[in-house]
Amino acid sequence: MPTDTSQHSTLNAQRSPKIIFGPINSRRFGKSLGIDLSPGKKQCNFDCLYCELDPAKTMVQQDEVLPVKQIVNAVKEGLHEHGDIDVLTVTANGEPTLYPYLNELIEEINKIKGNTKTLILSNAATIDDEKVQDALLKFDEVKLSLDCATQKCLKKLDRSHEGIDVERIKKGMLDFKVRYRGSLIIEILVVATLNDKPEEIAALNDYLLKLRPNRIDLGTIDRPPAFDVKPVSYERLLALSRQFDPSLALYIASRKKAHITPSSYTEEEILDTLVKRPLTEEDIEALFDETSQNRFWLLKNEGKIVPVDSNGVIFYKKA
Ligand code: SF4
Numbered sequence: 001m002p003t004d005t006s007q008h009s010t011l012n013a014q015r016s017p018k019i020i021f022g023p024i025n026s027r028r029f030g031k032s033l034g035i036d037l038s039p040g041k042k043q044c045n046f047d048c049l050y051c052e053l054d055p056a057k058t059m060v061q062q063d064e065v066l067p068v069k070q071i072v073n074a075v076k077e078g079l080h081e082h083g084d085i086d087v088l089t090v091t092a093n094g095e096p097t098l099y100p101y102l103n104e105l106i107e108e109i110n111k112i113k114g115n116t117k118t119l120i121l122s123n124a125a126t127i128d129d130e131k132v133q134d135a136l137l138k139f140d141e142v143k144l145s146l147d148c149a150t151q152k153c154l155k156k157l158d159r160s161h162e163g164i165d166v167e168r169i170k171k172g173m174l175d176f177k178v179r180y181r182g183s184l185i186i187e188i189l190v191v192a193t194l195n196d197k198p199e200e201i202a203a204l205n206d207y208l209l210k211l212r213p214n215r216i217d218l219g220t221i222d223r224p225p226a227f228d229v230k231p232v233s234y235e236r237l238l239a240l241s242r243q244f245d246p247s248l249a250l251y252i253a254s255r256k257k258a259h260i261t262p263s264s265y266t267e268e269e270i271l272d273t274l275v276k277r278p279l280t281e282e283d284i285e286a287l288f289d290e291t292s293q294n295r296f297w298l299l300k301n302e303g304k305i306v307p308v309d310s311n312g313v314i315f316y317k318k319a
Pocket of ligand 1: 044053093095
């Protein structure tokens with residue numbers, strides 16, 4: 001499902017032919033209504049091994065294009081039907097920036113959205129295109145995928161269309177970040193043995209230290225993928241998160257947390273853990289046993305731990 005924003009393609013799980021889907025409640029974004037810019041078929045410049053849609057020939061422009069008016073009318077109806085939407089999430093059965101009238105569309109949506117926020121979920125393959133950037137600048141929040149920082153990995157895991165170059169994506173993101181005033185979130189989807197090698201994580205870390213997005217979501221496969229590729233465990237995500245610089249706001253976006261056994265931490269161990277990696281409330285519940293959680297909240301009450309809001313996700317750090 002799409003609008004939990006965990007994978008830009010995920011909305012397609014139900015493969016609805018409708019432009020509007022949801023609403024879906026998400027802890028981070030509230031009540032989200034999805035807008036599918038390619039409801040008829042998969043239209044993407046990637047063909048990721050983990051995609052939950054059937055494999056499809058990659059393309060660099062949509063060949064089935066909806067009129068802007070049709071989408072805007074559907075959005076109007078959706079907003080009217082569900083009066084209390086927090087966020088409109090633009091995505092697609094594929095890549096939403098392949099929609100040729102994205103700029104015009106977001107301008108029209110901004111005219112009718114009222115206080116509702118807008119979010120787009122993109123695989124970032126077109127972010128080096130100034131016209132795409134111009135359209136993305138008009139969204140309140142932009143979430144871009146970056147599974148790989150090397151071309152070899154991009155080709156193997158995301159099976160990108162011929163000519164898509166990871167260095168241009170990385171440069172495009174840096175240029176976009178300079179121009180953008182909203183929240184830029186990066187999503188890394190980890191697939192076992194494909195992009196979890198130390199050299200790949202080190203390359204991602206080096207790059208992200210330059211980009212400094214507002215938040216990084218580190219997740220793994222949580223729905224049946226098109227190919228026989230495997231997710232990693234929550235413990236593995238946690239271990240990988242420690243290979244990133246602690247100054248990066250890194251959120252472990254995984255639904256597999258419930259399977260780990262919480263452990264006992266002393267006060268010193270809790271503070272030491274927070275120096276290595278700021279934690280969210282979900283991490284705390286997954287990692288710490290009840291006594292340790294009590295210790296954690298006491299430390300917070302004493303001011304030794306402080307909360308920091310990173311675009312809707314609260315991280316706890318050592319004061
Ligand atoms: S970017 Fe990857 S996961 Fe998303 S729709 Fe395209 S192929 Fe599927």
